Every structure is written in structure tokens, then in C-alpha cells.
Amino acid sequence: MTWSEMQPLLSQACSETLSMVLWSTLIAVVVGLPLGILLVLTDRGGLLQNVVANKVIGQIVNVGRSMPFIILMVALMTFTRWVTGTTIGTTAAIVPLAIGGIPFFARLVETAVREVDHGLVEAVQSMGGNTWTIVRKVLVPEALPSLIASTTTTVIALIGYSAMAGTVGGGGLGDLAVRYGYQRFETQLMWITVAILAVVISLIQFAGDFAARSLHSRGARSGPAPALRLLKAKEPAAADVSKVA
Amino acid sequence: MITTSGLTKVYRSRGREVTALDGVDLHVREGEVYGVIGQSGAGKSSLIRCVNLLERPTSGTVTVAGQDLTALAGRGPRAGRELRRARSRIGMVFQHFNLLSSRTVQDNVELPLEILGKSGKERSRKALELLDLVGLADKAKAHPAQLSGGQKQRVGIARALAGDPKVLLSDEATSALDPETTRSILQLLRDLNRQLGLTVLLITHEMDVVKSICDSAALMERGRIMESGTVSELLATPGSELAAALFPVGGEASGADRTVLDVTFHGEAATQPVISQLARTYNVDISILGAAIDTVGGLQVGRMRIELPGRYEDNVVPVGFLREQGLQIDVVGQEALLVKEGAK
Missing domain, CATH: 3.30.70.260 (ACT domain)
Incomplete structure (x- = not known):
């Protein structure tokens, strides 16, 4: 296979991966953020303590997180058809990716928001702030460095999931590597795909770390934020993703 | 200015009951600095948190500036509008300052004003005025992480004063500070008490705090007030x-x-x-x-x-x-x- 043959394949795969990951991350963040905050607020001793709601949300998130993505994708087919009108293609792949990303991100948000010092919540309560004020002016801004790190982790996990989207004809870099590298023995193309994924993941990780750290340098604590450390522990997993792809 | 009567707080956790406050009657006069002293676990913290209802008392009433706060509380753990408005008229400073690290010093002081719905111009005017009052006019654009402990507490005090409160609650405000900084913060509280006619209720475990700025004091043990009165009354009490x-x-x-x-x-x-x-x-x-x-x-x-x-x-x-x-x-x-x- 010559470069001129590979190039259109690669650029199409790249744009497919980009679109899948971008949209699913967006949905995961938009839905996962309030969900994660609700998990903290409804917990015992929380501002909106509601044990039943907490248990229900927690259980949904747990099931969503522990479900293998490939099974989730198959299980959600009816839902995907209802939303997008089809079960194959890039757009159809965004639905299970987003659904898989939501609980993943929600748990990370929960951890990040829980790290916020309760004293700050108390301070704003003593000023007469309501729960919404506390969420808007304390929980989210104070957890922001960790939330950015959580988003990075989610993007990288979704790139990993998106490699499986080939199963439903979603395309993307992972699918390209499987179809050409594995099924047609185009080892060269496979290695290029792997290299692109490795570079993309490293860049995202670097950008996320940088953003989180520069925000965090304002903070009183020294050393990386807890979520950053969490992220560091996740890095080998990110490397695995590129191997799988 | 602050009156509590029969204030009781019982914590229940896993079937165990802990009585933190056991019928506390406290009377703080307008314009005085009132110190509640006791060891940790004596119930001081619960007491000061019950005054602005950050903790709901199990029974008893709290009256601040003639307003019965316990009546405003309503049911359920959430604070209603009336209670929140009453809280905004009570300043509070904390042992660990509780400043938002995501905001500058000035923005921290503006926070209570944002909650009160003041305009941006008014907020920044008031914040700068207060920072000047606590001697930190030059630190307005700094982040809390760049300040020393004493400076952080000054920001905390400026923030507590933003809503023009008549009452200031101080929860071990100097306990995390070194002796010299403690003195300067106490001096600031004393000055504010005199200049603004601010009524200050403070809790502490340091006798020196009571000694240097309090007009009245109360000793707390096991959730009860053992002794209380003005300092001269206490000194004149045999066996106090x-x-x-x-x-x-x-x-x-x-x-x-x-x-x-x-x-x-x-x-x-x-x-x-x-x-x-x-x-x-x-x-x-x-x-x-x-x-x-x-x-x-x-x-x-x-x-x-x-x-x-x-x-x-x-x-x-x-x-x-x-x-x-x-x-x-x-x-x-x-x-x-x-x-x-x-x-x-």
C-alpha cells in the first residue's frame, strides 16, 4: 500500500474518530457534570440529602461504569435507532459512546467535588448563599482543576472506546487498524494508526495536565491536584488503549 | 444582641446520641466582645454554629438583633429565604479562613455582595474599602495562596464585614496563627468592635484571647455554660x-x-x-x-x-x-x- 493510497483512509478515519470523541465527550460532560454534583449533594450529610435518590443515581452510574463497552453498544441498539434513526455509522456510534462516557465522567466529578473543603460551603452558607450559589460559586470553580483533569481522562477513555465503534460501522482510527492491519495484514498502516493514536493521546494528556496545573497553581495546596495524581495512575491504561487499537 | 435560651443540640449517629449543647443560655449585649472559652469537645463550635443556624438546634431558641432565627428556620435541612437573609446580616470568620482559592482577594470579599445581588461597581467599591480597613488594600489582586495566615484572616474579616453586619461570629479565628499574628488580629477585631459598634461573639480555647479583648466571657464544659458574666464580675466572684x-x-x-x-x-x-x-x-x-x-x-x-x-x-x-x-x-x-x- 502506498502513502497516496493510505492518506485518504487515514484522514477520513481521523475525522471520524474526532467527531465521535468530540460529540460524545460533550454529551458526557454536559450530563455527567450535574449527575456527579447530584451524587455529592444527595449523599448523607449533603446539602440536598436524599438517600433514595443517591442510591438510585449511584446504582445507575455503577452499572453504566462496569458494563463492558462492546456489550453496552449492542444493548443500546434500539435506543440508538430511536435517537439517530440508524444503528450503524459514525453518528450511531456517538450514542453508546456518550452513554458510556456519562457515568464514567460522573464518578470522576463526584470525586473531584468531594475534595472541595466543606469549610468553604459553610462560609457561603453563613453569607446567606443557597444551594445553587454554592454549586456555582464554590463547588464547580474550586473543583475546576480536578474537573479538567477528569475531562482529559474521559476523552482518553472515549478514544479507547471509539476503537470498538468499528463493530457498528462507526469507522475511526481503531476500526482502520483492525480492518487493514489485522484482516489484510497491512502492518505499515496499522503502525501509522498506532502512532497517530499515541501522539493524539499524548497531546490531549499534555494539554489537560497543563490546563489543570496552571489553574491549580493559584491554589493553596502544593503538588499536583488529587485528580492529577489519579490521572498519572491512569496513564499506563491510556498506553494500553493505543496497543489495543 | 444575641440571646440563646435553652439551646440544646443532640447529634444522633448510628443509634448513639451525643449531647453537644445541654440547655445553653447565653446573653451577648450590643457592642460588646463576648468570649466563650472551653476545651475542644466542650460544645463551643456547636454553639457558634447554632447562632446562625448552620447547625439546627434540637431545641431552644436563638435571637439575633431581636429576630428569632429558630422561628425562621422552617422544616427540613435547607435554609429558607428568610433565614438566608438573616444570615447575610451576621458575619462569620473561621479558624481555617475558608477563602476560595479560585478567586482573588478582592473577589473573595465581593462574594457576599454577589449573594446580596449588588452591582459590580458597588461590589468593587465596597470590597476595596473593606480591604483598606483591614490593611490589605495592596493585595486586592493577589490570590489567597500568596498570603500569610494573618493576611488570610484579614481577608476573612473583610469578607465577613461585606454585608454590613451588626454581629460578627468568630470561630477560633486566631487558633491557626502564631502569637504575634494572633495579637494583631485580635487588635483588629477590637478596633472594629469600637469603630463600627460591632458585637462580637467569639469562641476560643486560648485564655489569652479572652484576656486581651473580651468584655464578657463564659466558660463551657460538656455542653453547658459553667460561668458567665463581664470580666470584672467574674474577677469579683469568689472561687470563679x-x-x-x-x-x-x-x-x-x-x-x-x-x-x-x-x-x-x-x-x-x-x-x-x-x-x-x-x-x-x-x-x-x-x-x-x-x-x-x-x-x-x-x-x-x-x-x-x-x-x-x-x-x-x-x-x-x-x-x-x-x-x-x-x-x-x-x-x-x-x-x-x-x-x-x-x-x-
């Missing part, structure tokens, strides 16, 4: 633990058949040569075990521990003489000593 702790004099009896007396003098009595009169009139040998003169709550007070030969029964007349001179005499006996050790 708080007075003894505020103003300790040391010295142990040199033998079994001795009488040890604590002599407290303030005002007129301090100018009389009572000890030499006592020695001459009754022909007794007096040993001085310990003595100190100090300023407590703005009052000059002297205290002396003296020893007379013979048991208390033999010294009834000299003790009577000293009392006649307008001195406050506490006989240091077995019991009193035990009480003092308990206080330490």
Missing part, C-alpha cells in the same frame, strides 16, 4: 474558675498547718498598704507565694497569694480584716485546689 484561669497566681502552701489566701484587688483597694497593716495589727508573719498585676478586659487587676501561719480556724480574724478593706479573699483549700487542677 474563669477568673482564676484568666489571672493565675501560683504557689503552694509550705506546710500542712498554713492558711493560703488569694487576695484580689482592683480599684481603690489597690492603693492601701493592707498587707503591712495586717502584719502590724495582728502581729502575723506573712509570706507572699505569688503575685501579679495585669490588665484584664481593660481593667487593672492585682492578685496575690499569701500564706499565714496556722490553720484557717486560727486566721478568721485577719481574713475578716482583709475583707473589710474591700479586698476579695479566696481561701485556697483542698477543694479549691482540686477545682483548679480540673480547669487546667
Whole structure:
């Protein structure tokens, strides 16, 4: 296979991966953020303590997180058809990716928001702030460095999931590597795909770390934020993703 | 200004009940600095959190500036609009400052004003004015992480004053600071109390805090107020633990058949040569075990521990003489000593 043959394949795969990951991350963040905050607020001793709601949300998130993505994708087919009108293609792949990303991100948000010092919540309560004020002016801004790190982790996990989207004809870099590298023995193309994924993941990780750290340098604590450390522990997993792809 | 009556707080967790407050009656007058002192676990923290209802009291009432806050609380754990508005008129400063690290110093001070819905221009004018008042005008654009502990607490105080409160609650505001910074923060609180007529309720475990700025004080133990009153009342109360702790004099009896007396003098009595009169009139040998003169709550007070030969029964007349001179005499006996050790 010559470069001129590979190039259109690669650029199409790249744009497919980009679109899948971008949209699913967006949905995961938009839905996962309030969900994660609700998990903290409804917990015992929380501002909106509601044990039943907490248990229900927690259980949904747990099931969503522990479900293998490939099974989730198959299980959600009816839902995907209802939303997008089809079960194959890039757009159809965004639905299970987003659904898989939501609980993943929600748990990370929960951890990040829980790290916020309760004293700050108390301070704003003593000023007469309501729960919404506390969420808007304390929980989210104070957890922001960790939330950015959580988003990075989610993007990288979704790139990993998106490699499986080939199963439903979603395309993307992972699918390209499987179809050409594995099924047609185009080892060269496979290695290029792997290299692109490795570079993309490293860049995202670097950008996320940088953003989180520069925000965090304002903070009183020294050393990386807890979520950053969490992220560091996740890095080998990110490397695995590129191997799988 | 602040009145609590029959305030009780019981924490229930996993079937166990812990009584943090056990019928606390507290009365803080307008414009005074009132200190509640006690060891950790005595219930001070619960008390101050019950004053602005950050903690819901199990029973009893809290009245601040004539408004019954417990009546505003409503049901459920969430604070209703009325309670939130009342809270915005009560400033609070914290041991660990509780400043938002995501905001600059100025934005931290503006936060209560944002909650009150003030315009941006008004907020920044007020914030800069307050930062000037606490001596941090040049740090407006800094982040809390760049400040020292004392500076952070000054920001905390400026923030607490943003809503023009009549009452300031101080939750161990100086406990995380070194002695020198503690002094300057206490001085600031004292100045604000005088300049703005601010009523201050503070809780602390440091006797020095009470000594240097409080007009009145209360001693808390196991969720109850053991003693309370103005500092001069306390000093004039025979056997007051708080007075003894505020103003300790040391010295142990040199033998079994001795009488040890604590002599407290303030005002007129301090100018009389009572000890030499006592020695001459009754022909007794007096040993001085310990003595100190100090300023407590703005009052000059002297205290002396003296020893007379013979048991208390033999010294009834000299003790009577000293009392006649307008001195406050506490006989240091077995019991009193035990009480003092308990206080330490």
C-alpha cells in the first residue's frame, strides 16, 4: 500500500474518530457534570440529602461504569435507532459512546467535588448563599482543576472506546487498524494508526495536565491536584488503549 | 444582641446520641466582645454554629438583633429565604479562613455582595474599602495562596464585614496563627468592635484571647455554660474558675498547718498598704507565694497569694480584716485546689 493510497483512509478515519470523541465527550460532560454534583449533594450529610435518590443515581452510574463497552453498544441498539434513526455509522456510534462516557465522567466529578473543603460551603452558607450559589460559586470553580483533569481522562477513555465503534460501522482510527492491519495484514498502516493514536493521546494528556496545573497553581495546596495524581495512575491504561487499537 | 435560651443540640449517629449543647443560655449585649472559652469537645463550635443556624438546634431558641432565627428556620435541612437573609446580616470568620482559592482577594470579599445581588461597581467599591480597613488594600489582586495566615484572616474579616453586619461570629479565628499574628488580629477585631459598634461573639480555647479583648466571657464544659458574666464580675466572684484561669497566681502552701489566701484587688483597694497593716495589727508573719498585676478586659487587676501561719480556724480574724478593706479573699483549700487542677 502506498502513502497516496493510505492518506485518504487515514484522514477520513481521523475525522471520524474526532467527531465521535468530540460529540460524545460533550454529551458526557454536559450530563455527567450535574449527575456527579447530584451524587455529592444527595449523599448523607449533603446539602440536598436524599438517600433514595443517591442510591438510585449511584446504582445507575455503577452499572453504566462496569458494563463492558462492546456489550453496552449492542444493548443500546434500539435506543440508538430511536435517537439517530440508524444503528450503524459514525453518528450511531456517538450514542453508546456518550452513554458510556456519562457515568464514567460522573464518578470522576463526584470525586473531584468531594475534595472541595466543606469549610468553604459553610462560609457561603453563613453569607446567606443557597444551594445553587454554592454549586456555582464554590463547588464547580474550586473543583475546576480536578474537573479538567477528569475531562482529559474521559476523552482518553472515549478514544479507547471509539476503537470498538468499528463493530457498528462507526469507522475511526481503531476500526482502520483492525480492518487493514489485522484482516489484510497491512502492518505499515496499522503502525501509522498506532502512532497517530499515541501522539493524539499524548497531546490531549499534555494539554489537560497543563490546563489543570496552571489553574491549580493559584491554589493553596502544593503538588499536583488529587485528580492529577489519579490521572498519572491512569496513564499506563491510556498506553494500553493505543496497543489495543 | 444575641440571646440563646435553652439551646440544646443532640447529634444522633448510628443509634448513639451525643449531647453537644445541654440547655445553653447565653446573653451577648450590643457592642460588646463576648468570649466563650472551653476545651475542644466542650460544645463551643456547636454553639457558634447554632447562632446562625448552620447547625439546627434540637431545641431552644436563638435571637439575633431581636429576630428569632429558630422561628425562621422552617422544616427540613435547607435554609429558607428568610433565614438566608438573616444570615447575610451576621458575619462569620473561621479558624481555617475558608477563602476560595479560585478567586482573588478582592473577589473573595465581593462574594457576599454577589449573594446580596449588588452591582459590580458597588461590589468593587465596597470590597476595596473593606480591604483598606483591614490593611490589605495592596493585595486586592493577589490570590489567597500568596498570603500569610494573618493576611488570610484579614481577608476573612473583610469578607465577613461585606454585608454590613451588626454581629460578627468568630470561630477560633486566631487558633491557626502564631502569637504575634494572633495579637494583631485580635487588635483588629477590637478596633472594629469600637469603630463600627460591632458585637462580637467569639469562641476560643486560648485564655489569652479572652484576656486581651473580651468584655464578657463564659466558660463551657460538656455542653453547658459553667460561668458567665463581664470580666470584672467574674474577677469579683469568689472561687470563679474563669477568673482564676484568666489571672493565675501560683504557689503552694509550705506546710500542712498554713492558711493560703488569694487576695484580689482592683480599684481603690489597690492603693492601701493592707498587707503591712495586717502584719502590724495582728502581729502575723506573712509570706507572699505569688503575685501579679495585669490588665484584664481593660481593667487593672492585682492578685496575690499569701500564706499565714496556722490553720484557717486560727486566721478568721485577719481574713475578716482583709475583707473589710474591700479586698476579695479566696481561701485556697483542698477543694479549691482540686477545682483548679480540673480547669487546667
